[in-house]
Amino acid sequence: MLERSAAPAAPLLSLFLVRWLVAAGALSLALRLWLSATFPITGDEAFFYWWGVYPDWGYYDHPPMVGWLIALVRATLGDTTWAIRLPVVLLPLALGGLVAWALAPLDRVRAAWAVLFFWLAPINWLNVLITTDTPLMAWSVLSVALLLRAERRERMDRTAWGLYALSGLALGCAFLSKYFSVVLGLTYLVYFAVYRRDRWAAVALLVLCALPGPAINIAYNMSHGWSNIMFNLYNRNEGESFAWNKPLLYLAMLVYLVTPVAAWLAWKQRGALAAAARQQRLLACVVVVPLLFFALLSLKKVVGLHWVLSFYPFGFALLAFALPLDKLKSCAVGMAAFAGLHVLVVAGLYASSLENWKSTRLYPQIIRSYKTAEMLQQVAAPGVELMASAYTPASIYGYTLRKYVPVFGPGNFHARQDDMLVDFSLYQGKTVRILRMDAPRIEEYQPYFDSVQVLSFSQDGVPFYAVEGRGFNYAAYKTGVLATIYSRYYNIPAWLPMTGCPFCERLCGQVRCTK
Numbered sequence: 001m002l003e004r005s006a007a008p009a010a011p012l013l014s015l016f017l018v019r020w021l022v023a024a025g026a027l028s029l030a031l032r033l034w035l036s037a038t039f040p041i042t043g044d045e046a047f048f049y050w051w052g053v054y055p056d057w058g059y060y061d062h063p064p065m066v067g068w069l070i071a072l073v074r075a076t077l078g079d080t081t082w083a084i085r086l087p088v089v090l091l092p093l094a095l096g097g098l099v100a101w102a103l104a105p106l107d108r109v110r111a112a113w114a115v116l117f118f119w120l121a122p123i124n125w126l127n128v129l130i131t132t133d134t135p136l137m138a139w140s141v142l143s144v145a146l147l148l149r150a151e152r153r154e155r156m157d158r159t160a161w162g163l164y165a166l167s168g169l170a171l172g173c174a175f176l177s178k179y180f181s182v183v184l185g186l187t188y189l190v191y192f193a194v195y196r197r198d199r200w201a202a203v204a205l206l207v208l209c210a211l212p213g214p215a216i217n218i219a220y221n222m223s224h225g226w227s228n229i230m231f232n233l234y235n236r237n238e239g240e241s242f243a244w245n246k247p248l249l250y251l252a253m254l255v256y257l258v259t260p261v262a263a264w265l266a267w268k269q270r271g272a273l274a275a276a277a278r279q280q281r282l283l284a285c286v287v288v289v290p291l292l293f294f295a296l297l298s299l300k301k302v303v304g305l306h307w308v309l310s311f312y313p314f315g316f317a318l319l320a321f322a323l324p325l326d327k328l329k330s331c332a333v334g335m336a337a338f339a340g341l342h343v344l345v346v347a348g349l350y351a352s353s354l355e356n357w358k359s360t361r362l363y364p365q366i367i368r369s370y371k372t373a374e375m376l377q378q379v380a381a382p383g384v385e386l387m388a389s390a391y392t393p394a395s396i397y398g399y400t401l402r403k404y405v406p407v408f409g410p411g412n413f414h415a416r417q418d419d420m421l422v423d424f425s426l427y428q429g430k431t432v433r434i435l436r437m438d439a440p441r442i443e444e445y446q447p448y449f450d451s452v453q454v455l456s457f458s459q460d461g462v463p464f465y466a467v468e469g470r471g472f473n474y475a476a477y478k479t480g481v482l483a484t485i486y487s488r489y490y491n492i493p494a495w496l497p498m499t500g501c502p503f504c505e506r507l508c509g510q511v512r513c514t515k
Contacts, residue, residue, distance in 0.1 A: 011109050020332060021112060024119040025093060031343065032092075036085040036128040038350075040369040043392030045130055046399040047415050049084065053404075058220030060227045060417045063213075065135040065177035079402070088134045092124040095141050099313050102145035105152055106280070107321065113328050114320035118313045120335040121259060122342040123305075133306045136177035140184050140310035143170035144286055147188070150202070151282055161205065168206035172213030179232060180307060185210070187289040195281050224420065225501030226492055231413065250298035253305055254291075257312065261334030262319060269323055276322035283321070286314045354460060364437055367462045368393065372400045378457045379435055379466050385427060387434045391415035397435065408434045409444075410485050419485070419503040428474040434467040445469055448477045482507050 013021075041049075051059050052070025059067060070084055077083035096115040103111035118124065150163035171188075174181035192203045221228050255263045266273055277284035290311040294303050323331060354370065357363045368375065376397060379386065386401075387408040388394035395415075398405035406422045433455070434445070445452045450471030457464050486507055492498070504513045 013109060013112050016329065017109070017112055017116065020336075021116050021119070024116060024336075025096070028119060028125045028339075029089070029093065031125055031346070032089040032128050033082075035126065035346070036089050037082040039128065040372075041081055041396060041399050042129055042369075043395055045084070046395035047391060047417070048131060049399050050395065050404060050417065050421075052084070054421065056220075056420075057216055058224065058228065060224075060420055061231050061415060062132045062178055062228065063176045063217050064220075065139075065173065066130065066132045069135055070130065085128050085130050087138075088130050089128055091134060091138060092119060095137065095313050098141050098145040099317055102148040103283075103317055103321075105149070110320045111317075113332070114313075114317035116332055117262065117316035117320055117335060120332060120339050121257065121312075121316070122339045123257065123309075125339055126342060126346065131306070132178045133309055136174055136181060137310045137312075139170045139174035139177055140181060141313055143167045143174060143184065144314065146170060147206075148282060151196070156199070156202065160202070164202045164206050165209045168209030171206070172210035174310070175210065175213035176216060179228075180310060183290050183293050184286075184310065186293065187285050190289050191282055191285040195285075222496075222498055223500035225490055225498065225504060226496050227416070227419075229496070230489060230492060231416070246300070246302050247295065247298040250295060250303045253303065254308070257305065257308065258315060258319075259335045259338045261338060262316070262331055265323060265327055265331050265334075266319055269327065272324065273318070273322040276318060280318065280321055283314055283318055286311060287318050358461065364462045364464075367460050368396065368437065368464075371459050372396055375435075375457070375459050375464060376400060378459070379433055379455075381433070383431060384468070385430050385432045387432055389434055389436045389440075391418070393435065393437070394418075408432065410481055410488065413489060416489060419489075423506055424472075424477055424482070425474045425506070427472045430472050431468065431470045432472055434469070436465045436467065437462075438465070440465055440467050442467070447480055448473050478507065486513060 048066050049070060051064070051067030052074055055067050055071040056064060058064050069087055073083055073086065077086065096119055099118065100111050100115050103114060144167075146163050146167035150160050150167060153160035153163070171181065171184060174184060188203070188206070192199065196203075217228065258266070277288070290308065294308060297303060319331070320328065354363075354366065357366055376386070386397065387406050388397055389407070389409060391407055391411055391414065394405045394407045404421065406424075407418050411418065432449075434440075440454055442452055442454055445467050449469030450473070452467060452469045455466040455468055457466065486504070490501070490503060490513075492501075492512065498511050501511050504511060507513055
C-alpha cells in the first residue's frame with residue numbers, strides 16, 4: 001500500500017524580505033504615532049469629531065461609520081487627538097495583515113512582497129488623519145480578503161458559505177462608511193458575471209448579508225430629507241464639466257500613489273502584469289474595475305487622492321504577483337527611496353518654526369491651527385455666543401473648546417451637519433460673536449441684529465476679526481438665511497418619500513416645506 005506523500009512545505013521568506021518587512025512596518029508606525037501626537041487637528045477631522053460626540057444612524061454628508069468609530073475611541077481611549085487618530089495609525093498594519101492572509105495560500109512569498117510594497121508607499125508613512133476613508137478601507141479590504149479566501153474553496157462547503165456571508169457583511173459595513181463601496185459591489189458583479197456564473201447562489205448570499213447597510217442608510221435618509229442624496233448627487237456636482245486636465249490629474253495621482261518606481265516597472269513588465277491578471281482574475285477585477293470607473297468619472301470631476309484608497313493595497317498585490325523575482329527587490333529599494341524623500345521633507349517641516357512661514361500665504365491658516373486656543377481666548381467674553389463664518393474653522397474652534405460652534409450664514413454645500421444640530425431660535429435676543437480671518441462687511445450682518453460692530457484682534461502678527469451682533473433677530477435670520485439655505489440645498493425631488501427632515505421641520509413646521 002502506497003503512503004500519501006506529505007504536502008510540500010511552504011517556501012521560507014528570505015532574510016532580506018523579513019528584515020524589510022519588520023523595518024517598514026515598525027518605522028512607518030513610529031512616524032505615524034509621532035505625527036498623530038504632534039500634528040494639529042485638521043478641519044475634516046474636527047468636523048468628523050462631532051459625529052462621534054453626537055452618534056447617529058447617519059450624517060448630512062456621509063453614512064455613519066466614522067462617527068461610530070470616533071465615539072468608540074472616545075469611550076474607550078479618551079478624548080484626545082492621538083486617540084482619535086489611533087485607528088488610522090494602525091490601519092496599514094491591519095490591511096497588510098489582511099492582504100497576507102488573503103494571498104498566502106496562492107504564494108506565501110509573493111504575498112509578503114505585496115505587503116512590503118504596500119507598507120513602503122509614502123501615504124502609509126504619512127497618513128494620520130481620521131476620515132470617512134478609514135473605516136471604508138478597513139471594511140473594503142476585509143470584504144475582498146474574505147472573498148479571495150472563499151474563492152479558493154473548491155467546494156461550496158460550510159466554510160465557503162461562511163466566508164461569502166462574512167464578505168457580504170463587511171461590504172454592508174463599507175457601505176455604511178462611504179458610498180464609494182458601491183464601486184466594490186460593481187466589481188463583484190463584474191467578476192461573477194464574467195468568470196463565476198456557476199456561483200450565483202454565493203453571490204445571492206453575499207448580497208443578502210450586505211443589505212442591512214443600505215437599509216439603515218435609506219431609513220436615515222427618508223427621515224432626514226435625503227441629505228446624503230442631495231449632497232452626493234446634486235449639490236456637490238453643480239457646474240461640473242469636462243476638462244482635459246482632469247483625467248491627466250487622475251493619471252498623475254495614480255503614478256504618485258503607486259510611486260514612480262513601481263509605475264515604471266509595471267509599464268516595463270506590462271506583459272507579465274497582463275498574464276498575472278489573467279491568472280488572478282478576482283485580484284485583477286478588484287484593481288481594474290475601480291480604475292476604469294474612476295477614469296470615466298475623471299472626465300468631468302477631479303478624482304480625489306483618497307477616492308481610490310480602498311482598492312489601493314490590491315494594486316501592489318497584483319504587481320507583486322506579476323514582477324519577475326529579480327525585479328521585486330529593485331522595486332522595493334526604489335519605493336523605499338521615494339518614501340525616504342517624504343520622510344526628509346517631514347523632518348524639514350518639523351525643524352522649521354512659525355517664523356519661517358511668515359511670508360507665505362499659508363501663514364494665517366498655520367496660526368489658526370497652532371494658536372487656536374490663544375485666538376479663542378482673545379475673542380471669548382461672558383454672555384457671548386461664539387460662532388464662525390465657515391464649517392472648517394467652526395469645527396476647529398469647537399474641537400479646541402470641546403463645545404459645538406455653529407456657522408453663521410449660508411455656509412457651503414459641504415459639511416452641513418449644522419442643519420441637523422443647530423436651532424437658531426435658541427439664540428433669539430442674544431449677543432453673538434462671529435469669528436473671521438478676513439475683514440467682514442458689516443452690512444451683511446446688520447439685518448439680523450439690533451446693533452453690530454467689528455472687533456479687531458491679532459495673533460502672532462496675523463489679524464483676525466469678530467463681528468459682534470447684539471440682540472439676535474431670529475425671524476429676520478429665518479427669512480434671510482435659513483430660507484435661502486432651504487431653496488439652495490433642500491430642493492428635494494418630489495418622488496423621494498420622506499418621513500422627516502429636521503431642517504424643514506424647524507423652518508416651516510412640516511416634513512416638506514412649500515416653496
